[in-house]
Amino acid sequence: MLRIEIKNSTKAFQPGSLIQGKVYWEQPNTPKEIVATLFWHTEGKGDEDTEIVVEQRWTPNSEKGSESFEWEVPRGPISKVGSLIHIYWAIEVATTKPAETAKLDLVVSHLGRPIHTNSL
Amino acid sequence: MPTNGCRANCFRRDLAIKFSDGLTACAHGHFENVLESSFRGGRSHGLVRSHSAAHTPAELDDQNMAQNKSQVIGRGVGCVGFLFLSFMCGLLSLIMYSIVIEPMLLLRESKTWSATPCVIQEASVEEHTIKDNNNNNGRGNRNRDSKGYSPKVRFEYVVNEQEYSSDRFWFDQTLFNTREEAQAKIQPFAVDGESVCYVNPKNANEAVLVRQGQMTSNIVIGSFFGIFVLFTGVGSLASLWFLIRPKPQASASPSQAVRSSRNIVSTGSTAALNGNVRYDHNSDVCPIESDAPDEPLVLKQEYSRTAVAIGGWFFAVVWNGFIWGFLYLVLQKDGPWLALIIVGLFALIGLAIFWYAISKTLQIWNPVTTVICSQRNLYPGSEFEVSWLHQGNTAAIKKLTITLESDESVTYRQGTSTRTETKRLYEKVIVESTEQAEISQGFTLVEIPPDSMHTFLANRNKIKWQIRVRGTIKFWPDIDDTYEITVYPPKVAEQVHA
Numbered sequence: 063m064l065r066i067e068i069k070n071s072t073k074a075f076q077p078g079s080l081i082q083g084k085v086y087w088e089q090p091n092t093p094k095e096i097v098a099t100l101f102w103h104t105e106g107k108g109d110e111d112t113e114i115v116v117e118q119r120w121t122p123n124s125e126k127g128s129e130s131f132e133w134e135v136p137r138g139p140i141s142k143v144g145s146l147i148h149i150y151w152a153i154e155v156a157t158t159k160p161a162e163t164a165k166l167d168l169v170v171s172h173l174g175r176p177i178h179t180n181s182l
Numbered sequence: 183m184p185t186n187g188c189r190a191n192c193f194r195r196d197l198a199i200k201f202s203d204g205l206t207a208c209a210h211g212h213f214e215n216v217l218e219s220s221f222r223g224g225r226s227h228g229l230v231r232s233h234s235a236a237h238t239p240a241e242l243d244d245q246n247m248a249q250n251k252s253q254v255i256g257r258g259v260g261c262v263g264f265l266f267l268s269f270m271c272g273l274l275s276l277i278m279y280s281i282v283i284e285p286m287l288l289l290r291e292s293k294t295w296s297a298t299p300c301v302i303q304e305a306s307v308e309e310h311t312i313k314d315n316n317n318n319n320g321r322g323n324r325n326r327d328s329k330g331y332s333p334k335v336r337f338e339y340v341v342n343e344q345e346y347s348s349d350r351f352w353f354d355q356t357l358f359n360t361r362e363e364a365q366a367k368i369q370p371f372a373v374d375g376e377s378v379c380y381v382n383p384k385n386a387n388e389a390v391l392v393r394q395g396q397m398t399s400n401i402v403i404g405s406f407f408g409i410f411v412l413f414t415g416v417g418s419l420a421s422l423w424f425l426i427r428p429k430p431q432a433s434a435s436p437s438q439a440v441r442s443s444r445n446i447v448s449t450g451s452t453a454a455l456n457g458n459v460r461y462d463h464n465s466d467v468c469p470i471e472s473d474a475p476d477e478p479l480v481l482k483q484e485y486s487r488t489a490v491a492i493g494g495w496f497f498a499v500v501w502n503g504f505i506w507g508f509l510y511l512v513l514q515k516d517g518p519w520l521a522l523i524i525v526g527l528f529a530l531i532g533l534a535i536f537w538y539a540i541s542k543t544l545q546i547w548n549p550v551t552t553v554i555c556s557q558r559n560l561y562p563g564s565e566f567e568v569s570w571l572h573q574g575n576t577a578a579i580k581k582l583t584i585t586l587e588s589d590e591s592v593t594y595r596q597g598t599s600t601r602t603e604t605k606r607l608y609e610k611v612i613v614e615s616t617e618q619a620e621i622s623q624g625f626t627l628v629e630i631p632p633d634s635m636h637t638f639l640a641n642r643n644k645i646k647w648q649i650r651v652r653g654t655i656k657f658w659p660d661i662d663d664t665y666e667i668t669v670y671p672p673k674v675a676e677q678v679h680a
Contacts, residue, residue, distance in 0.1 A: 076674045077671055077672065077673075077674055078673070078674050079674065104640060104642075104643045106592060106643070107592050107594060107603060108592025108593055108594045108603075108642045108643045109592075109593060109594045109595060109642040110642070111467070111640035111641050111642050111643050113462070113467065113640075114462060115461065115462055116459060116460070116461055116462070117459070117460045117462070118458055118459040118460070119458055120458070131459070133459065133461075134461070136461075136468070137468070137470055137670075137671040137672075137673070138468040138470075138636055138638070138670075138671030139467070139468045139636070139638050139671065140635065140636060140671055140672070142635050144590060144607070144635075145590075145605055146590050146591075146592045146603065146605050146643075147590050147592060147638075147643045147645065149638070172562075172672040172674050173633060177633060177634070177635050178633075179590065179607045179608075179634070179635050179645075180607075
């Protein structure tokens with residue numbers, strides 16, 4: 063089991079704000095490493111662009127446990143939904159030995175929601 | 183939507199998350215060549231090996247060495263490319279000179295050669311076989327080799343009491359389609375008959391019987407060779423530039439090493455390590471304003487009018503060089519009607535491209551526009567002033583229209599080709615005037631909509647903002663200039679973590 067929890071269960075963040083949360087794991091063996099990333103990626107008609115903006119790693123010493131993280135959300139790009147380009151943000155956590163991943167979608171926007179752009 | 187082909191059942195196909203043992207989860211498509219054995223063996227979420235960010239000094243050193251090595255290899259390839267392209271350019275230039283330019287120069291020069299009596303020794307038609315390799319399938323069941331005909335002569339003449347002989351009928355390399363056409367050219371010259379040839383006064387060995395010629399073959403061949411000489415020449419110069427350009431400094435900091443190692447974001451990225459947290463931001467993709475004081479900004483065009491005109495002419499020459507050459511061949515060989523129609527259509531497009539180049543060239547002499555933005559730092563919701571000034575013959579501008587525009591464009595692969603699609607997200611006319619005073623200069627208040635998207639310049643997905651100035655001019659190409667502006671992501675000051 064691998065799980066991400068955000069403080070106050072918030073999923074929309076202002077650019078420049080803090081994102082605080084915890085990573086929980088429970089696995090048959092002690093994971094060798096846990097890596098958490100905050101990233102954005104594009105979807106839509108074009109080929110995909112993506113960027114990892116924050117990366118944090120831990121070396122756990124038990125099969126079950128939790129680690130906290132506190133990251134500063136970058137200024138941009140702002141989450142966006144449009145006719146050609148969508149920009150999505152997410153946190154992904156992955157463990158190795160055993161391998162497992164978990165993902166949590168987020169919104170980064172000064173409006174509290176993705177910007178909707180429609181072509182003229 | 184195009185995918186990058188991750189072979190795992192993971193959430194993010196294209197993010198390289200590197201573990202200390204060299205394994206990564208869900209690598210990007212760039213890493214596919216190294217997606218191998220570690221991917222198997224019960225790793226349900228696709229652990230793969232990849233080149234990811236370095237995290238220790240040793241890894242950084244390795245990456246610096248790898249980067250230096252790739253630079254050396256790149257320069258080696260550039261050097262070979264420069265030598266090869268230079269050699270090809272020189273060789274093609276020599277061939278073009280000897281079979282195209284020299285005959286044309288000789289034809290022009292022969293106008294001053296001395297008329298000298300001569301006696302025709304031989305006058306016949308020579309047959310040439312033109313191999314059509316494309317249709318010879320080696321089984322001998324289809325022989326579509328074609329034949330061409332040219333006049334063949336030999337004549338003798340006397341200069342300064344010394345006898346000379348020449349077999350140059352004319353300078354033209356054209357082959358006639360029928361024997362009769364070539365025969366018609368040779369008709370006036372009977373064997374043992376007297377005629378007049380033209381002798382080079384500087385070199386009596388050089389003489390020609392006919393100082394005329396269609397030179398069409400020379401022009402067509404010249405066009406083809408010219409295009410290849412142009413391509414290899416430009417390629418050679420580009421390779422030379424690649425070789426002599428300032429060398430980028432070797433990575434001296436973790437951020438540079440990380441930037442160079444990450445295929446996901448390539449340039450303008452800055453990384454910072456904070457404990458075991460690493461921040462990485464690519465300022466090229468999502469521009470962030472500098473700390474410098476905000477001040478008015480004179481906007482510049484991405485491409486000047488002159489650059490656009492030169493680009494237009496380059497494209498027009500290349501396109502038309504090919505197409506009109508093909509059209510000539512189709513006409514010469516009595517090609518099928520369908521081929522004639524298709525090539526004819528492309529030739530018409532070529533004419534349109536010529537018109538575009540002419541139009542862009544004429545635009546160089548339009549009144550010069552200067553656009554000033556009252557502030558450098560623009561955000562969604564910003565209000566700012568746009569000022570404009572026209573210099574030159576501003577009276578020629580009958581109508582001025584200035585618009586604020588935003589476009590999103592995407593690049594994607596479809597089959598073997600790469601396509602780009604652009605859509606307009608926002609367009610607002612901020613100035614529309616026919617008053618001469620206002621056309622000459624003025625200013626207006628502009629607002630960027632608060633719920634609009636900021637500038638975003640990823641590799642394959644882009645959102646751009648621009649101010650477009652259009653001036654209608656009678657009987658002359660209109661002014662149509664665009665000035666890109668950068669709209670930064672909104673600041674949320676009270677939320678910013680100190």
